[in-house]
Amino acid sequence: GAGVSQSPSNKVTEKGKDVELRCDPISGHTALYWYRQSLGQGLEFLIYFQGNSAPDKSGLPSDRFSAERTGGSVSTLTIQRTQQEDSAVYLCASSLGLAGYHEQYFGPGTRLTVT
Amino acid sequence: QKEVEQNSGPLSVPEGAIASLNCTYSDRGSQSFFWYRQYSGKSPELIMFIYSNGDKEDGRFTAQLNKASQYVSLLIRDSQPSDSATYLCADSYGNKLVFGAGTILRVKS
Numbered sequence: 001g002a003g004v005s006q007s008p009s010n011k012v013t014e015k016g017k018d019v020e021l022r023c024d025p026i027s028g029h030t031a032l033y034w035y036r037q038s039l040g041q042g043l044e045f046l047i048y049f050q051g052n053s054a055p056d057k058s059g060l061p062s063d064r065f066s067a068e069r070t071g072g073s074v075s076t077l078t079i080q081r082t083q084q085e086d087s088a089v090y091l092c093a094s095s096l097g098l099a100g101y102h103e104q105y106f107g108p109g110t111r112l113t114v115t
Numbered sequence: 116q117k118e119v120e121q122n123s124g125p126l127s128v129p130e131g132a133i134a135s136l137n138c139t140y141s142d143r144g145s146q147s148f149f150w151y152r153q154y155s156g157k158s159p160e161l162i163m164f165i166y167s168n169g170d171k172e173d174g175r176f177t178a179q180l181n182k183a184s185q186y187v188s189l190l191i192r193d194s195q196p197s198d199s200a201t202y203l204c205a206d207s208y209g210n211k212l213v214f215g216a217g218t219i220l221r222v223k224s
Contacts, residue, residue, distance in 0.1 A: 100207030
C-alpha cells in the first residue's frame with residue numbers, strides 16, 4: 001500500500017517568510033509524528049498527534065512553530081517568520097498506535113532551506 | 116531525559132562479513148527499541164523492532180536486546196555493499212522515539 005507522503009520535497013524560502021509543510025500518513029494510522037534532522041545531526045522530535053489531538057508538543061523549538069491535523073489524516077507543520085537555523089529536513093512518520101508498541105514509518109521528508 | 120548512545124563510526128567491514136552495530140541506553144525501564152537504516156539523502160527505513168530480552172532474527176538481520184546491561188545491538192550477516200548506510204537506534208519514550216546519532220557502516224567489496 002501507499003506509504004507516508006510529504007510535500008513539497010524541497011522548499012527554499014527567504015528569511016522571515018512563513019512556510020507550510022504537509023504530511024499524508026499511511027491510511028489507518030492514528031498516530032502521526034514530526035521530526036527534524038539538521039545536517040549531520042540526529043533526529044529531533046517536534047510534535048506528536050493521536051487522531052487530531054496533539055498530546056505532546058514538547059519538541060517544538062519556539063512559538064514560531066505550530067502544527068495541526070484534520071480528519072485524523074493530513075497534518076500541516078507551519079513555521080512562521082523563518083530563520084536560517086530552521087534549515088533542515090523535516091520528517092513525518094506515522095504508526096498504528098503508541099510509539100513503544102508499533103513501528104513508525106517515515107515519509108521522504110521535506111528539505112527546507114532558509115536563505 | 117532519555118539518552119541513546121551510538122558510536123558514530125565509520126565501521127568498515129569486508130563484503131560477506133558480519134557487521135555488529137551497538138547502542139546503549141540510559142533508562143533502565145525502557146521496553147522497546149527500533150533499528151532504522153538511512154541512506155545518504157534519504158529518510159530512515161525501519162529494519163527491526165525488539166521489545167523482549169534476547170534475539171530477534173529477520174533474514175540477514177538479528178537484533179539483540181540485553182536489558183540488564185542496557186544495550187541493544189544489530190548484527191548484519193553476509194554484509195553487502197548495499198548495506199552501506201547510517202544505522203539509527205531508537206528508544207521509545209512516551210509517544211515518541213528518541214534516536215541515537217547513528218553509526219555509519221561501510222561495506223567494502
